[in-house]
Amino acid sequence: MRLVIKNAQIIERDNELKRCDILIEDGFIKQIQSVIEPDNNDQVLDVEGHFVSPGLVDVHVHLREPGACHKETIATGSLAAAHGGFTSICAMPNLNPCPDNPAKLASIQEIIKKDAVVKVHQYACISENLKSDILVDFAGLKEQGAFAFTNDGVGVQTAGTMYLAMQAAADQNMALVAHTEDNSLLFGGVMHAGHKAQELGLPGILSITEASQIARDLLLAEATGVHYHVCHVSTKESVRVIRDAKKAGIHVTAEVTPHHLLLSEEDILSDDAMWKMNPPLRSEMDRQALIEGLLDGTLDMIATDHAPHAADEKAQGFLKAPFGIVGSETAFQLIYTHFVKQHIFTLEQVIQWMATKPASLFNLPVGQIKEGYPADLAVFDLDQSYTINKADFLSKSNNTPFDQWPVYGPTLYTLVDGQIVWQAKGGPHVH
Structure with a gap:
């Protein structure tokens, strides 16, 4: 199965953000191009210009x-x-x-x-x-x-x-x-x-x-x-x-x-x-x-x-x-x-x-958005603010001093080997 991530912003050198599409095949990043046209059988995730991080x-x-x-x-x-x-x-x-x-x-x-x-x-x-x-x-x-x-x-x-x-x-x-x-x-x-x-x-x-x-x-x-x-x-x-x-x-x-x-x-x-x-x-x-x-x-x-x-x-x-x-x-x-x-x-x-x-x-073959690397990715909305609420934690525990702190950058998606393992409610869907 192939997945095309459309309209991603990734970090280029010198802290510049670059808009691109990312093709994922068999769990790996196959291609990073300014535009990738998906095939009929490809799944597509349009991240709408949000920041995609390793x-x-x-x-x-x-x-x-x-x-x-x-x-x-x-x-x-x-x-x-x-x-x-x-x-x-x-x-x-x-x-x-x-x-x-x-x-x-x-x-x-x-x-x-x-x-x-x-x-x-x-x-x-x-x-x-x-x-x-x-x-x-x-x-x-x-x-x-x-x-x-x-x-x-x-x-x-x-x-x-x-x-x-x-x-x-x-x-x-x-x-x-x-x-x-x-x-x-x-x-x-x-x-x-x-x-x-x-x-x-x-x-x-x-x-x-x-x-x-x-x-x-x-x-x-x-x-x-x-x-x-x-x-x-x-x-x-x-x-x-x-x-x-x-x-x-x-x-x-x-x-x-x-x-x-x-x-x-x-x-x-x-x-x-x-x-x-x-x-x-x-x-x-x-x-x-x-x-x-x-x-x-x-x-x-x-x-x-x-x-x-x-x-x-x-x-x-x-x-x-x-x-x-x-x-x-x-x-x-x-x-x-x-x-x-x-x-x-x-x-x-x-x-x-x-x-x-x-x-x-530590010699782990991850941590970069590069062709040939595992498609381990996180998508963050850097413009959105929200308040940390320990009641929303997925951990069994909520022992934090940061409860009710205002922050930016909620996680929208997390992908491991090209599979979505977590996604925020109300975000764009794969189609």
Whole structure:
């Protein structure tokens, strides 16, 4: 079956939008021309001049299945991703049971094959049960299709364990992805150790909890030659040490979340755990350092850290509630509204950070609108404004601080391998 997308606007070089038609055949982009005349048997989708992006790529989501299906499942989490314009997502292994051996990974992949509506790449653990110092079978997990290795949710506490894990990942030519947090520096903290924590009488999380472990890991990465990727960077010190490491030629990549780019501790007005995430919202100076880090290439991509939790869990306040917010369904719209429309980022840069670069740096054959590439596409109405309403989320959870925020750019369509996997009500139809 062939599909012709008519009247698309796609990004050309230098942030210029170009009007074109796109021919999709057998799941791949066959042709991009200014005008393509469909054959009688072709399906046609006229997107009426709306922006067509490569399907977004998110290297950091939590799907909660198996183990916490009351928060999210592979079915609901992948549908939420499609609603946000994501066509490839990479799922963290903090599950129960967690994928720390090939058989457990295989069983999760069976659910993905059955239930996912977008491409889901499953991470494997670094160590047994995520917290031990016993390393997993790196070769066996690679063979079973692991995306990369991480203990996301907890930092690897022992330098020796991290060194051996990096060696093992490098031997398999695989990335090692790190949640960086030195537990000995936590001191029971639940939000950033700044003036807001003092105001609210809550224990703080020091910036060096994150940055000190990144500094350790960067030297280990240099010694082992591994591709070392840093999750959800949040502090100016972390940006500084990653910048220095890149200058030294160390193979490091790093991500930043929409919430750390948009929010700081100043936005937390009360003991409301909708604002509790790990790493926490930092100072305004940290937030500005993250924006600068993206713009100068120190930080490589934007990833959501989509972390669904049940409403009763999040209602407990900072001291008891779990860390994390959902992000799949709001990420592009928030970044577009607050950075592109404000002329801080260009649309081209955002698509690089949210599609092209995560795909290329992790060797995924997606993230570009090019002939021969999979037809993974998202269509956004950049001129339409709407209000984020958590009641509209397709995720099982709606733990977000962005409820009722006005934004631009609702997703109209998401296509995976040329098949429409999500479409907005009232949009143009395929005929």
